[in-house]
Amino acid sequence: MNRSADARATPASAADSSLAALGEPADIAPPLLEVRALSHRYRLPRGVFGRRRPMDIQALNAVSLTLWRGDALCVVGESGSGKSTLARLIMGLLTSEAGEVHYAGTRIDHLEARQRQRYRRRMQMIFQDPYASLNPRLRIAQALEEPIHVHFPEASRQQVRERVEALMSDVGLDRGWGERYPHELSGGQRQRVAIARALSVSPELIVADEPLSALDLSVQAQVLNLLVDTQLARRLTYLFISHDLAVVEYLATHVAVLYRGTLCEVGPAAQIFGAPRHPYTRALLAARPRFDEAGAQGTAASTDTPADIAATVGCVYSHHCPLATPRCAREPPRLQALGDGHAVACHALDAGAVQRDAQAHPRP
Ligand SMILES: Nc1ncnc2c1ncn2[C@@H]1O[C@H](COP(=O)(O)OP(=O)(O)OP(=O)(O)O)[C@@H](O)[C@H]1O
Numbered sequence: 001m002n003r004s005a006d007a008r009a010t011p012a013s014a015a016d017s018s019l020a021a022l023g024e025p026a027d028i029a030p031p032l033l034e035v036r037a038l039s040h041r042y043r044l045p046r047g048v049f050g051r052r053r054p055m056d057i058q059a060l061n062a063v064s065l066t067l068w069r070g071d072a073l074c075v076v077g078e079s080g081s082g083k084s085t086l087a088r089l090i091m092g093l094l095t096s097e098a099g100e101v102h103y104a105g106t107r108i109d110h111l112e113a114r115q116r117q118r119y120r121r122r123m124q125m126i127f128q129d130p131y132a133s134l135n136p137r138l139r140i141a142q143a144l145e146e147p148i149h150v151h152f153p154e155a156s157r158q159q160v161r162e163r164v165e166a167l168m169s170d171v172g173l174d175r176g177w178g179e180r181y182p183h184e185l186s187g188g189q190r191q192r193v194a195i196a197r198a199l200s201v202s203p204e205l206i207v208a209d210e211p212l213s214a215l216d217l218s219v220q221a222q223v224l225n226l227l228v229d230t231q232l233a234r235r236l237t238y239l240f241i242s243h244d245l246a247v248v249e250y251l252a253t254h255v256a257v258l259y260r261g262t263l264c265e266v267g268p269a270a271q272i273f274g275a276p277r278h279p280y281t282r283a284l285l286a287a288r289p290r291f292d293e294a295g296a297q298g299t300a301a302s303t304d305t306p307a308d309i310a311a312t313v314g315c316v317y318s319h320h321c322p323l324a325t326p327r328c329a330r331e332p333p334r335l336q337a338l339g340d341g342h343a344v345a346c347h348a349l350d351a352g353a354v355q356r357d358a359q360a361h362p363r364p
């Protein structure tokens with residue numbers, strides 16, 4: 001099940017999600033968010049991994065993505081693939097080493113804090129751990145009032161109170177809980193508060209980094225449904241990070257697959273789930289317990305150390321890829337557009353091997 005059709009209903013969102021990143025013309029309003037060749041390196045101090053010198057980890061490597069209004073782009077990839085780094089760069093919580101972030105046609109990554117403030121209201125983030133993202137000393141109502149005071153200083157006390165009550169009702173929290181503290185709430189209720197807090201300033205884009213994974217299984221479905229309903233009701237755009245492919249399949253209009261900080265494949269969810277082209281995407285999907293493993297190729301989980309990764313000059317997946325050729329170890333593949341917003345970075349595509357292989361193992 002996926003929601004591609006409804007969330008892509010408007011002509012603007014029918015635009016190609018990756019072609020714009022590849023320089024194809026678009027005669028419509030600019031995308032809501034465009035990430036161009038974004039890269040980031042973390043510096044590990046010496047002593048880590050037994051190394052005598054400081055070491056750089058290339059957490060994100062020239063990633064380009066485009067989100068149109070109404071999209072729900074899910075970013076998937078194994079642990080350490082750079083998903084949170086991407087989210088933090090977009091939100092301005094980290095400064096990129098190279099690349100650009102454009103919001104509604106304006107470049108925002110190099111803006112000073114005061115200029116950036118204007119965009120802060122329009123893009124809000126929801127984190128994995130709702131407890132850590134709420135101030136334990138503020139009652140729930142106070143936590144919800146705070147961002148409204150910051151972004152709408154002209155609002156009267158009555159207006160703020162009414163807005164908080166409406167928000168609590170929208171996310172399924174009893175009004176009386178406004179007087180409680182975060183520790184008095186369950187994990188699911190706290191994540192509802194975090195969602196209400198993000199919504200309190202009427203954002204356009206929600207960046208959610210694993211917002212369900214700290215919750216009990218039974219609560220995950222409720223919060224997921226809340227996020228889906230909220231997106232449709234408020235015409236929000238989502239950049240959603242998740243490990244859980246069932247969640248991704250339910251929520252995503254588009255999927256971006258990261259491996260070692262590199263974008264392997266991006267496209268409409270129906271294409272990624274129905275006809276994945278990159279060997280890593282196929283391995284990732286095949287590792288899902290509820291699917292037939294016949295199409296499994298290579299390995300989705302990796303054991304490479306940061307030093308192995310730093311030493312890779314060609315395709316980051318070449319060590320694990322069943323289709324790898326000597327060229328793959330030498331030369332990183334470029335992202336190639338396949339049409340309909342689907343793009344893949346794989347040399348085997350040139351040789352037709354991915355295509356032939358995909359046909360040999362059709363997915364359900
Ligand atoms: N503060 C940091 N200092 C040094 N290295 C970091 C830091 N944060 C992340 N990294 C490294 O950068 C890479 C990407 O990390 P990131 O947290 O973005 O991955 P992720 O895809 O979000 O992983 P997960 O699914 O586990 O949350 C990893 O190799 C990670 O170890």
Ligand SMILES: [Mg+2]
Nearest residue numbers: 083084085209
């Ligand atoms: Mg993460």
